[in-house]
Amino acid sequence: xxxxxxxxxxxxxxxxxDLPSSxxxxxxxxxxxRQKLRNKWGAIVASLFFSALxxxxxxxxxxxxxxxxxxxxxxxxxxxxxAVTNFRxxxxxNQLQDxxxxxxxxxxxxxRENQIYFHKKTMVGVVSLCSVGWLLYLYETMYxxxxxxxxxxxxxxxxxxxxLWFVVRPRTIRKDALKLEATKxxxxxxxxxxEL
Amino acid sequence: xxxxxxIYNRYSxxxxxxxxxxxxxxxxxxxxxxxxxxSVWKSLPGFRNQSHISTWIFRIxxxxxxxxxxxxxxxxxxxxxxxxAEAHEEPVEEKLNMLYRCIAxxxxxxRIIISLELEGLPQAEIADVVGLSNGNIRVKIHRIKEKLxxxxxxxxQLK
Numbered sequence: 001x002x003x004x005x006x007x008x009x010x011x012x013x014x015x016x017x018d019l020p021s022s023x024x025x026x027x028x029x030x031x032x033x034r035q036k037l038r039n040k041w042g043a044i045v046a047s048l049f050f051s052a053l054x055x056x057x058x059x060x061x062x063x064x065x066x067x068x069x070x071x072x073x074x075x076x077x078x079x080x081x082x083a084v085t086n087f088r089x090x091x092x093x094n095q096l097q098d099x100x101x102x103x104x105x106x107x108x109x110x111x112r113e114n115q116i117y118f119h120k121k122t123m124v125g126v127v128s129l130c131s132v133g134w135l136l137y138l139y140e141t142m143y144x145x146x147x148x149x150x151x152x153x154x155x156x157x158x159x160x161x162x163x164l165w166f167v168v169r170p171r172t173i174r175k176d177a178l179k180l181e182a183t184k185x186x187x188x189x190x191x192x193x194x195e196l
Numbered sequence: 197x198x199x200x201x202x203i204y205n206r207y208s209x210x211x212x213x214x215x216x217x218x219x220x221x222x223x224x225x226x227x228x229x230x231x232x233x234x235s236v237w238k239s240l241p242g243f244r245n246q247s248h249i250s251t252w253i254f255r256i257x258x259x260x261x262x263x264x265x266x267x268x269x270x271x272x273x274x275x276x277x278x279x280x281a282e283a284h285e286e287p288v289e290e291k292l293n294m295l296y297r298c299i300a301x302x303x304x305x306x307r308i309i310i311s312l313e314l315e316g317l318p319q320a321e322i323a324d325v326v327g328l329s330n331g332n333i334r335v336k337i338h339r340i341k342e343k344l345x346x347x348x349x350x351x352x353q354l355k
Binding site for chain 2: 003004007008010011012013014016019020022023025026028029099100101102103104105108190193194
């Protein structure tokens, strides 16, 4: 018996009887799938709900200033952008089933580039639209108030947005950038392994 | 077209062994089997027989293995004891664990290729799963086999 046959014989001795039955697997699929997709679908549903809610408010309430409508529209657009981005990412993963390991590695690399693009462009766009929209939307509640109150109100709003932009966002980007860089290195190593 | 149950009953053990070869961790291998069959279940209605169903399933499983590295560091490689060669008769399970450990010392794609080879897939099918030409796969399998048998022999497990 040659060495490989010996190894094959050993390989086949692995115990597999504690794997779930097909019925148990179908039950597991139900739970697992819901958990896995919850985050993505959660983001899609939440952002669409947010956009719909603002739309209803804009239609139902008779606002006097155009800035309120413009602000609301900007916030609706940012919500829809988040939903579309997440939906496209879900669709990409669902379409990727019958591809070989090489194509899969290329796909993962593309996904990594998309994530970088998302941080650099999409997220900046969404946050800018939402922030400007929010500031404009709030103006109607304040424009009849004394100037000092408007100044204080907008100062607080701007500080809040400043913290989001200059503290929270760079932190998230730094954290994700480290993860993405580590993933990039691993994929480069693995892709090289497939070269002869 | 086979039903999901038929496919699962036919391939789950094979997929488990391949995932076990890749991860050297039974719990992670079971998770990967589960993820593989979730993908199979989702995509089965759209499967158009463009490739063998086994090729399709092994592609899904090995892609899930590759994806797992995004979250996991290099799979665990347990230190081997020095006096193994002196042992006389090891139980089958011990030999199997030794084989997994030797495979775990290989590079990621080598682990996939040798697991598919040990599982008995024809080399043309392995080439389809990995995405290399038949010739390249033949050369790679030859090299990996050499590396693996040397490792195994070094630990005194193969006579």
